[in-house]
Amino acid sequence: MEIKISRFVREYGDYYVRFFVTSKDKTFETEAMVSGSEAAGKSHDEISALALIKVKPNIDYNMSQPDELPSEDIGDMIGKEVKVAPAALQSIRVLGPASVFTTAAGPVSSNFNAVPIDQYGSIIESSAVVWSYSPSEPGIEIDASTGRLTANRPDLAASVVVTISAAIGGVVGTLQVAVNPPTGEDVLGRKVAELETESVQTMLAVAEAYETAVVNNTQREKEGVDTMLRLTEVYDLFLQQQVEIEALKAEVSTLRGC
Structure with a gap:
């Protein structure tokens, strides 16, 4: 097997090295790219050696394959315009x-x-x-x-x-x-909100009950005052009647003495 360089160019800082490989039964070409960073500080011989290392697996693969039919140019395709379908x-x-x-x-x-x-x-x-x-x-x-x-x-x-x-x-x-x-934080927040709502509702209920109790107590106090006033009036009437009775008794005693 013989390997020769058939192309060695530098484009935009990178090196492209093509090898022409011939053997008793096969002839083919293979190419490798050596980046500018890989080629930094290396001579052309060192760059070509690095490129050969890269294409070695491809060379070995081609050499291991059975002989293929010779290539054939399809003449009616040469120069034919290729139409690209519109994007869809x-x-x-x-x-x-x-x-x-x-x-x-x-x-x-x-x-x-x-x-x-x-x-x-x-x-x-x-x-x-x-x-x-x-x-x-x-x-x-x-x-x-x-x-x-x-x-x-x-x-x-x-x-x-x-x-x-x-x-x-x-x-x-x-x-x-x-x-x-x-999340757990949201659930806790919701529970706190529910408790706060329940607390407010409870406070409102307590306030309402307190107001009702105050009203009831006030009403009962008023009723008690009215009752006491009525009792006082009755008692005054009773005392007045007692005075009148005593006066009548005195008059009766006076008449009897006469």
Whole structure:
């Protein structure tokens, strides 16, 4: 086997070395690139030796393969214009959080975005996206035009997994999202809020009961005063009657003495 350099060029700081390999049964070429950083401080001979090390596995592989049919030029393809098909929507990549945590304080929202991809793997402009999710869950909604997911489930006990879908025409992209219950801190906060509410309600109830008691006591005191006044009037009447009785008795005694 004989190996000779058939091309040795430097482009933009990197070296490209092509080798022409011949043996009794085979002839082929193989090439390697030596970067500028790899070639720094090395001579051309050292660079070619480094390139040969890189292509050695390829040379060994080609030498181990059975003889192939000779190459053949397909004449009708030479000079033929290659037309590239215009970009067309091939897939949709959905971007957004994989997990959403509900809160005890109220609704929580997350935004999702759709990235249209063409058949060449490039991002393209596309028409409006229609958003949806499944399966349907109470308290979870998504804006069909913006992709904004809102979860209002402070009572959620276990995580649920929903599939976010972005559709453009007949092409659909999806992303699975876990909607999780409130964290321990949120649950504690909700409990504190509930206790505070209960405390306020209790205080209001106590205040109302106190006001009722005061009103009742005032009413009873008023009734007691009225009763005492009536009793006083009766007692005064009784005393007046006693005076009149004593006066009558005195008059009777006087008449008897006569």
